[in-house]
Amino acid sequence: MTKADGPADQPPERPQKRGSRGRSDPEPTVDPLALLNYLLKNAVISQNPQTDEERTSKLAIAEKDAEHKRSQRKAVADHRRRLELIALLALLAIAALVCPVCLWVLTDKRVSLEQKQWAAPLLTFVFGGLIGYLTGRVPAQPPVK
Numbered sequence: 001m002t003k004a005d006g007p008a009d010q011p012p013e014r015p016q017k018r019g020s021r022g023r024s025d026p027e028p029t030v031d032p033l034a035l036l037n038y039l040l041k042n043a044v045i046s047q048n049p050q051t052d053e054e055r056t057s058k059l060a061i062a063e064k065d066a067e068h069k070r071s072q073r074k075a076v077a078d079h080r081r082r083l084e085l086i087a088l089l090a091l092l093a094i095a096a097l098v099c100p101v102c103l104w105v106l107t108d109k110r111v112s113l114e115q116k117q118w119a120a121p122l123l124t125f126v127f128g129g130l131i132g133y134l135t136g137r138v139p140a141q142p143p144v145k
Contacts, residue, residue: 091133095126102126 050058102123105111 088133091130095130098126099123 102119105116105119106123
């Protein structure tokens, strides 16, 4: 058995220099024939290269897969944007309905003090929620699959 015919399941070992005493080599050396034999036996290097037709076919398939993934990501992003827009419009509609009613209750002299107690906290809640939504909202990034 020669150096080039080592076991197929292990890469060839590096020869150690004299006097290294277990320290790692600064410049490791490998027998090129043993390395080539190992790579060929373990199919790391393909012995039959692809033809041009196979290569173009695989590239076309990879391009179609990438285009499909891009279109899916775009569709998901568009859907999220629509949901964000719907949520924003709903919050603005609620604020547009609730705020004038609360302001009318707070400024009207005919409304009793007991009935005015709900208007101020509700107005604070609506404005705080709206400001928090608009300023504290971080756009969610869809997970990359």
